[in-house]
Amino acid sequence: MPNTRSARKRVRQSERNRLRNKMYKSRIKTAIRRLEEALAGGDDGAIQAALRRAMSAIDRAALRGAIHRNAAARKKSRLAQRLKKLGRAL
Structure with a gap:
């Protein structure tokens, strides 16, 4: 239990x-x-719209500090790689 007001x-x-x-x-x-x-x-x-929403959500979380900016870049890169592998253009 916290003992001081500041704690x-x-x-x-x-929380x-x-x-x-x-x-x-x-x-x-x-x-x-x-x-x-x-x-x-x-x-x-639908793919383009979903990709745009996913990238935006990742960027927003990184901007707010919920995830590290390198983690955000890694997630976005992996999504782009997955689309490229399936033959979908960004």
């Missing part, structure tokens, strides 16, 4: 930040899952 405040802040980071990470996972579903469907318009 209690840090506990509250940490709030943890939940916010969890939200951003969840958005990334959902966007990537929807991109994979679009790839399975094969509609180019």
Whole structure:
């Protein structure tokens, strides 16, 4: 248990930040899952839209500090590689 006022405040802040980071990470996972579903469907318009949403979610999470910028770059690179492997243009 925190003993000082400042420690209690840090506990509250940490919990709030943890939940916010969890939200951003969840958005990334959902966007990537929807991109994979679009790839399975094969509609180019849906794939482009899903890719744009996934890249945006990744960038937003990195900007807010929920994930490291190198982790964001790695995720985006792997998504691009997967599309390229399937013969889809970015």
